């Protein structure tokens with residue numbers, strides 16, 4: 001018997017190598033409508049690649065009919081970006097998904113138990129003082145003064161936290177204040193509200209950092225939490 005891990009983070013370094021097939025066969029009508037929102041070919045390719053990975057992780061199949069049972073939508077009725085909602089056979093599911101795109105890379109995070117997750121691929125984040133002063137808190141600026149190369153890590157954490165824990169606010173990097181972080185945990189304040197510590201997965205990526213944060217389970221011991229954190233291509 002195989003079991004599905006509670007958390008999956010999948011990094012794909014080159015989406016052009018994914019075996020993505022004809023979209024009309026594996027997208028729902030609502031997904032095709034969302035895809036039509038994007039005119040630019042690169043953005044459409046990113047959107048499709050992340051859907052392909054996310055839907056395959058949920059369906060655990062690459063059969064187009066199985067993929068079409070899973071629907072991943074990420075736009076509000078007003079057309080603004082929002083945390084993706086996952087439906088299976090038209091019903092909202094306990095799966096939570098987070099997506100990030102950068103060039104030809106994609107990062108997909110998934111939880112199977114309704115725990116909020118956020119992922120971000122932070123590439124080419126400026127390391128100069130002007131950028132730091134504009135978007136980072138004083139504590140973060142002090143870290144950056146010592147280690148400018150951690151700009152993509154801090155930026156990625158901010159975006160991943162916002163995607164995981166945001167409640168419909170517009171994105172503002174200063175709205176996410178990182179209080180402390182290490183390899184496996186981040187403490188932060190979101191729009192003035194201190195959050196419980198979040199678990200982290202942080203890896204160097206081609207032009208920056210790949211980051212995932214999620215709500216750690218309340219009751220399970222860490223040893224009981226199954227995780228699949230992987231990179232491919």
Ligand SMILES: CC(C)(COP(=O)(O)OP(=O)(O)OC[C@H]1O[C@@H](n2cnc3c(N)ncnc32)[C@H](O)[C@@H]1OP(=O)(O)O)[C@@H](O)C(=O)NCCC(=O)NCCS
Nearest residue numbers: 047074076080081082083084099100101163168169170171
């Ligand atoms: C979150 C955000 C800053 C990420 O932008 P980015 O760094 O350029 O892009 P990334 O590739 O890392 O992430 C894009 C993905 O984030 C997800 N996303 C978008 N908005 C999100 C939000 N508010 N919360 C969680 N995830 C969000 C989407 O899945 C999107 O990918 P998709 O369009 O292919 O589905 C940007 O999408 C944003 O500003 N969103 C908020 C829009 C808004 O104001 N919404 C109001 C609430 S309805």
